[in-house]
Amino acid sequence: MAVYTQVSAEALSRFLTRFDAGELVSAKGIAEGVENSNYLVETTRDRFILTLYEKRVAAADLPFFMALLDHLADKGLPVPPAIKDRQGVEIHELEGRPACLIRFLPGVSVSHPTPAQAQAAAQAMGQMHAALADFTLERPNALGPEGWAPLAERCGKDLDAIAPGLRGDVQKAVDRVLTAWPAGLPRSAIHADLFPDNVLMLGDRVTGVIDFYFACTEVRAYDLAVMHGAWAFDGAGKRFDAEIGTAVINGYAGAFGLSDAERAALPVLAEGAALRFFLTRAWDWLNTPADAMVTRKDPLAYWRRLEFYAAHGSALFA
Template sequence: MAVYTQVSAEALAGFLRDYDVGGLLSAKGIAEGVENSNYIVDTTGGRFILTLYEKRVAAGDLPFFMALLDHLADSGLPVPPAIKDRQGQTIRVLEGRPACLIRFLPGVSVSHPTAGQARAAAAMMADMHGALEGFGQARPNDMGVAGWRPLLERCGRDLDGIESGLFDRVDRVLAAVEAAWPADLPTGVIHADLFPDNVLMLGEEVTGLIDFYFACTDIRAYDLAVMHGSWMFDARGENPDAALGQALVAGYAERRPLSTEERAALPILAQGSCIRFLLTRAWDWLNTPADALVTRKDPLAYRRRLQWYQTHPEAFA
């Protein structure tokens, strides 16, 4: 989450008048994250999240995301569907951007998850994968393995301004990952971004899964690899917690058993997920507007994770 587009109180109040959510009391921008503009909005009818979709989220993909949220909510998962206005629409235009209103869910995103919280969150991911088997829609992963080399080339030698020699290091590892990438593992719609800040919890209970705007059709075990890399390290990509990593795999597998092939592929899938987030963070680092209310993410935190996975193939044993 972030704020690139500023929304005036007058424009927001007018936007809300088309919904049965009460009158505007307050709105506050959310600086965390890097993808869309987000606000916490309090009205006389409750608390909501307002999202304005920025350039990385294509307007043509929004019906897929809205249908996905509805499907998961209807399946009983703690996922907030978008609120419809009085004309039954979920996507409106605000300050020149596509926008939607989503009900605020209770819970907090944990900064330092425990093994018990990791296990519960991974089990919820497995339940999500099960629910999505009946979804019936698909979306290509435009942040998948086929897109990493073009993104590397777009970043170019500017990567070396982040860290000396970074372009060549990523280029070498990416070539090895591309050559080893599995082609025959089970696929389905995945979240593709289930970091701790996209899981709301009360104690060890998962109360919300949020931010599905990278959801796509890809290898299911890749979703677990993304989660593994984002949960078991600290913010700098250091101090991996082996017990927490084991809890993630165990929590997922107790709901959806992993095949021998899926387990064997997890190390390369984890390296791929590190390349994906290293490159997208680097791109944002190099191209974020100076006046954006946004917390940039350190791409080197994923270079450190990548190095760890390269030297610890036993991480998923």
């Protein structure tokens, strides 16, 4: 469940008076997601998403996220910018949390994407990268390579409670990936979390790219590596779908292009992406109470991806 902050009908009705958005008809909490509290809001004029930003999203980062969404929306991309109130303000406070009223986008997230859907989503990423070429704001990647060794150290010997001998294997993987991490590749603002549940589709058509709250300035091809790992494996990381993996690479390269240097770096970038999600999942697994409302995600699903990339990465991206 992802409704951590409850919003009463009375408080929401007062909130909506700041906007030219109509009067409240209904509001329903959205269970998907783990970072923020989200509501589907219907008014006499339209549908919206109300997002209240919980502790994992720093209020100081919201202007970057909103500016990025505005930039992409102005370029005609299917992203959900925040709605400005009558004074032109996007970021508000509701029930003690930073809050935004966000444009509703049609479509559904697919659980088992087809190659055609994967290719369309990768094309959307390529179009997004093209649109961000003149986006000048920057935000450091708080979950980037510089943080992997410290996070592994913080997890410490408790990693062996997830799987015997895992701590030593993780340290070796961190050392290997950081030693091989590429220098000099193009950097830009990236999504950094383009999982299937962050893409809305109608059939094979992308109708929305959402949830930019990990967006940051990073090696651009790392975004593609994150997407490859998220789309081309089953949820447990036990089965790799080569057809979908190829569709992701081809869709992106066809829409934006992929240099020889970027393609050559994809194996280690993919290992790094798998390591990032393994480590954050491991930390949550070890530090989230068993009775918490948030469902913990199995870190081993990304450890299996990392091992697969380490064994087969060069052949996958040739």
